[in-house]
Structures are given as C-alpha cells and as structure tokens.
Amino acid sequence: MDCIWFYRNQIVHGSPTIPIDNFIKSALNLFQEHRGAWNEKTSSASFQWTPPVRGKISVSFDVAVRPFGSTIAAVCRDHLGNILACATNFTKNCNPNNGEALAALLGIRIASEKEWKSINLEGDSQVVISALNNPLNITDWAIEGAIQDSRTLLRNFDDWKATKIHRDQNRCAHQIAQWASSNSVFKDIPLNWIHQCLLEFHSGKDPPSV
Template sequence: MPNFTPQPRDETIQKDHTLKVSELMMENPRSWNTILLQALFNQDSVNEILKISLAQYNYQNVDDKPIWIHHSSGQFSVKSAYAAITSNSDTTINSIPSNTWKNLWKLKVQDRLKYLCWKILSNIIQTKELLKNFFPIDSDDCICPICQTGIESQEHLFLNCSFTRMLWRQSPWPLNISSLAETMNHWIECILSPNKILGIFSNEEHSFQIFALVAMDSIWFLRNKVVHDAITPDLEMFISQTLKIHKEHCEAWDNVMINNSHNWKAIPKDHHILTFDVAVRENGSTAAAICRKDEGDIDFIQTSFIHSTNPNQGEATALLIGLKAAKEANIQNLIIAGDSLNTIMAANAESHNPDWITQPIMQDIRHMLGTLNSWQLRKIHRDQNRCAHSVAQWAASKLIFGSIPLIFVPPCLLNFHSGKDPLVCLY
C-alpha cells in the first residue's frame, strides 16, 4: 500500500490524533471493526485496511515495529531503496510488460537460457552496435563477425544473420524468423506464446521454446568464439551441434518430468491430508482447503474470501482456514500438501516468511500446528493440487464461502486424476 494514508469519510469527520489502531479492532475473534471503519473512513481507505491480516494467537506481547513496504521482508536496504526510486524511471526493463517477465521465468528451460533472454530484453547484450555508444569504434568494425554482412545488433545476430536463418531452415520448424519479428522483444514474445502467435502445435511448444533459446545461445557462443578466439565459423558444424544440443535439452527435460511424476509419498494409515490453494481476482481472493482421510473420503471443504490480492497472503489464509477446520473436526494427525513453496517453507520456519504482510497469518499457522499430535508439510506439483485449485476457482465464481457441504460441490471438481495422483487419495 505505497503512500497510503486513510482518508476521512467526509469533511464532517474531525481528525483524532489520539485514536489508536487497536481501537479499530474487535476481539474474540480478533477482526477489524468494519462498522467503525466505515463510519470514520471513505470506502477506498476501508478496503485497504481490510487487506491487512490480523493475528489471532500469541499477539499480545508483540511490539509494534516499522515496516519498509518497498521490500517483501519489510526490512530496509539500500538496494531496495534504489529499486523503489528507479521503479518509475523510463528504462528498457520497465518498458517490458510484467506478464512477459512472468512467462519468461516460468519457462521450463535451463536457467542460463532464461538469463540470456533477460539480457536481450534488457538490451545489455554487448553487441558492437551497443559498444560503439561507449567506445570509439569505427563503422567497419561494427560488421557482424560471423557473416560479415550487416551491423552486429541483437536483431541481426538472432534474426537476420545468415547462420541463424540457415539454422532455422534445417530445424523441425523451418521458419523464416526474420520475416516474423522485426525486434527481439517481439521475437521473445513469439517464443513465450508460440501456439498463439506462430501456430505451433501445443504438443510441440516446449520443444520449440527449447530450440529457439538454444539457437540464440549457440549463435552468441559462436560469435564470441569468432571475436575472442579468432576461429573461422563453420556453418555445417554450427547447425549439427545446435541440433544435438537441442536434442540433449529435450531428453533432459523429459527425464525431469518423469522424475517429478513419482514424487508422491504414501499417506500413513489413520492420517488425514489437507490440500489448499487460492483463486486471486481483481477485488480480492478466495482461499480453499480440502481435507481427506487416508482412504480418500472427504472430511471437509472450507473456503473464505479475503480482500487482499497478494498470492502469498491468499495461500497462507487457505492453509490457516484448513487447520482451523481440522481442529474443529478433532483431526490430530495431518499431512499438509500444497504447491506454494513459500507457504510450505514459512509454515515450517519463521525465518522463511515470504513477505511481511503474511507474518500474522503464518504466526497463527505455526500456533495451530503446535496443537496437533503429528504433522508433516509437503510441497507437491501443481498438477497434484488441481482439486483444491478447482474448488477455489469455483467458489470464487459462485461467491460461496464457509464450510461447504459435499453435495453442493460439482463432483467433477473432486475426482481429478492427473496421472500423478495416488489412487487412494485424489486431490
């Protein structure tokens, strides 16, 4: 909530400098006094205040402390201050849509290839065209060292160089990429959404993305060998090596997917499993938790609406409402499984809190875990959490919150089988 200051409901409301934040709360259970908030502040201020979670347990002796809102930890640092100052500056990075960065980091490719994309989008690849802005380089020295035609720019190397064009012609997707994209930003958008933009078949998307990034990495590697080691570029060897590297990357990822499909551990007898997820919308989030017996029968389904759109806050809330419902059902032996690594790690150790705004919720979660006889935390794949995910989406669309009777939930939401789920406990 940058630069947020609660505003009075209207001009008739006098500012009371003696009013304490604690006076805006109610106890048993601890919550914001919505009626009082609406009487004092305008609706925008009320909505922002309601996004702040309040701890329910062990909060009496916790001292107030300042929070640095420009970093998720709440702690000030020179680095975060610099980032806050420059966040609105007119830079190349800030001109890239946030969704592009999100889709880039989600790519199932080697991290080094993602880093190369980041450098390209940030326009910091040290091509001769870029370097001549900082050093006195003659125009003749800016020619592409590989094909000896055209100025060595990002677009030339990765789209227009004859080696790049010949590589693509002998690829599984013989595209004329220089005609598909005029800029590297556009080409990377094509790589991120090949089915939507280029019409690549869905079952080939991952292999295509690997090839496109390996091709860029190979051409940049060859360029550096030519410039720094004075080698003579060999087109046939360049193409064969790149195709070989692409095949190796694809095989490696196939093995990763196979290994991930066997990450399930059996549920001990007489234990229950609690899965949780959140559906984030523009005006708030819907948290959902589902608990099952070791045989797979459902104990309960619990949902709750929160005003915040912070995913970490939503995931933590989903886990908390599940733990509260488990306590009411007198469940003492619990396996807790979710696809949010941040939430799983923070529940296990206070030092791993994902951000300061979730701290009150994580404090309550750790308190609830302390009331159980036994519990385990497990990070599971998103595909194994589709039941909780779908219930959260359904509850968000239908505006159904609280303890939900099983007969109200469409059966199709509770019987997903991804090929990775254990037969005794589909969730």
Template sequence: MQQNSTSLGLMHKEYWKMLWKSKMHERLKLLLWRIVCKSLSVWEILSKRFPIPNISCPVCGEEVETVEHIFIRCPITVQAWANSVWPLNMVVFKDMNIDQWIKIIINSTEMLKIQGKEAKEFTLFVAVLCDQIWKNRNQTVWGNQPIDSIKLSLQINKVFIQHKQAWQSILGEKENPPSWKPPPLGWIKCNFDAVVKLDKVVLVVVCRDSNGSIVAVESQEECPGEPLWAESKAALLAATLARREGFARVVLEGDAQSVIKAILKPSTTPHWSIKAIIEDIRTTLNSFVCWNASFVFRDSNVVAHSLAQ
C-alpha cells in the same frame, strides 16, 4: 462466506464422499458441487445482488430461472431426459429441491434401485447431461443461439459415450497412479489453494484421509490481496478447519513453496505481510498430536485449485 462438507445445503458428508470418490472427470464433479452450493450464475441468484429486469428462464421463459428449474423442470431438460438412454419421467421429480435431486444422482442404487456398474454409468450420464444443459443455457444467453432439443439430446448421448470410453481407458491403465498421494494411515492431508480475482480472493481447503476419501471441504472469500498473502490465508484456513474437525494428525499441502517453507522453518523470516499469519498457523498446528507441511506442484493440488477457480 464459509462452506464445509457438512453444511452444503441438505447434503450429508457421506454423499459428498461418494461423489468425490467417483471416477468421472473432476470438472463434472465440481459442476454437481456448484449446483448444490447454488453458485451457478442463474438469474434468480444474480437478482439478489444486481437489478435484473427479467429473471425468467432464458431457454423456455416459463418460470423464474432457478437451479431447480434448469436441471429438473425446464421443458428442454425434460425432453433431453425423454430422449436419453435413461428415459426418466421428470414430472415425478418436479417438486424436488436440488439437494434431493443430486442425492438421487449420487446414490442411484439406493434411490432408483440401479445396480453395480450401471449405477456408476447413470451418475456419469446425469453429470454429462447437467453439463450440456448448462453449456447450452449459456450459449442461449450470451450467443443468442436457440436450443434444438433433438440436437441437444444427441449431443448429450455423444458426450456421454466419449466420457464413458475415456473412463474405461483410464480404469484399464492401472500402472498410472494418480499424482496426488494419500497420507499415512491415521493422518489427514489438507490441500489448500487460493485464487486472486479482481474483486476478491477465494480460499479453498480439501481434506482427505489415507483412503483418498474427502472428509471435509471448506471455502472462504476474502477482500482482494496479494497472492502470497492469499496462499498464507488458505494455509491458515486449512489448519483451522483441521482443528475444528478434530483431526489428530494432519499434513498441510499446497503449491505455494514460500508459505510451506515459512511454516516448516520458523527461523526463516517470511515477508512482513504474512509473518503474523504464519505465526497463527504454527500456533494452530501445535495443538495437534502430530503435524507436517509439504510442497507439491500444481498437478498434485488440482482438486483444491479447481474448486478455488
């Protein structure tokens, strides 16, 4: 399975740039990303892989549980919106697919004519609402806890205020720069990471320009393997994506020091399991005008790591 910034449903890369550049918590951005990718474990998606006797919504039981139902049409979601600080009439959006709905969330200025600071707060609010809807859905499934719509609405508004206050606090601390550093002008930095799970390996690459804007994202699943092999495959995916996107000057950046060292110093002999992969990486990198590779600690590679998780 492969995904990149131009093939996630019907979402154009400009919408993804707007999302990743927003100031909300990374976890909320990732949730919206997962919603559009349809990577959440809703019954309709799981039923394509496993036999599930009942795939109706565990909250209301009125429809098949799809991402559109959970976040647009479910009565609990409709009531949460009705009791919110932005009381939208969700009936208007009931026939939309999830791509269209997320577009409205990300670009509310164009879609809903919400202006300035209020537009950013609206996007933050919807992300919080989706997060709480999904959290409460899981509590219903796994904890057998029925959802009280009034309590849910109060919880959504409470969490939104907390995020808003934290957001304002962070924006006020200008002396604290982000741990991730952008590449020089004209360069693209490709952060890569891999997560080894019991049944598979997940590889992720996030490419950003000198402004910190995300210009490409790709994920790929591989058969189970060792961590060193997985990190090497993630680095190869980064180089391959950069070449396919037509970048001229690239930096591969990851938190696997042994892999970065092997890429930079071909005279060193990497472990036999990744030797061929390292050779492929260097062959691919030699097709660029300029390239480099750099090691960073996990806190500077958090976006790629979070996506892989």
C-alpha cells in the same frame, strides 16, 4: 530394434538397402520419439496426488486471486482419498502469498475443529510451506500474521508436517477455489456439492457460474 530388424530383412531379401547414414538417423529419431513419450508418461505419473498413510489426514490448500480479492480453499482427505471436509472463504487482499497462507490457516482450523491429531499440510506455495516449517524463513511479511496463527493452532496436533507439492498434485484444492470464486461460495462446502464442483471445472478456464 525395429529399425535394425527392418534393415536386416532388406539385406536378406535382396531389397534395395537404405544408406547406413539414413538408417542411423532414422534409428536415432525413433529413439528420441520413444524417449519423449516415456518421459511424458513418467512426468505425468509423478505428479499424481498421493493419499496420506492410514491415520493421517491430508489438508491441501490453494487460492484463486482476482482483481477484486482472493478466494481461499482447503480440502481434507483421508488415506483412501475420501473428502472429509472442505471450506472456502474470501479476502479482499490480492497478494497471492497472503492468500496461500490464509488458505493454509483455513485448513488447519478445519482440522483443529474436527479434532484430528495428525495432519499433512500440502500446498504448491514454497513461500508458505517454508514459513510454516520455520517462521525464520518468511520472505513476504504480508503472511506473518497468518503464519503465526497457523503455528499457534498446530500446537494442538500430536503430529503435523507441511510439504510443498506440484501444482498438478494440488488440482482438487485449486479447482474448488476456482469454482467458489466464480460462484461466490464462501463457506463450509457440503460434501454432496464436491463432485459437482470438480465436474464443472475445465482445465485452463474458470468453471461456469451456476
């Protein structure tokens, strides 16, 4: 529309007009720029983490894999996005799928100990999410033990579901796993540490050791 209005003004006011081919090219380029900007904005918004409905607890999990082992993390949040519990642990296993499965198991254990009855398990590993929903979908037998233990614990819940989320939606668990790995913190994380964990993390790199 801006291009059309500009072209119209040139004709009305007797200014030298742009050749019609150049006008069309300019309009198409501007359209592509606007479309790209809107697609980027829409994509970013679609990957925002969404809290669970009231009465459910979100249990998100992730793993930070290193050459010497893996740090697993689980974060539990309510319908307002408040962090209710958080824990990390360490395993010498460097298999990413196994780490994700153990992280899910850690989150389930937290929820079971808290006696929450309705949870949403959320992770960015399709391998683990599929296996949690149906053990027949296991494609990496390294996770079989953790999946079996998880499904046994899940019998204690009135309602649960496991959902694959985008990595950007899993940033909270991801950041805490990275922070715990860098600082060798493997335990239940006090809630007054959480803000510090997230602040120290900067995108693309591990947070500095403290």
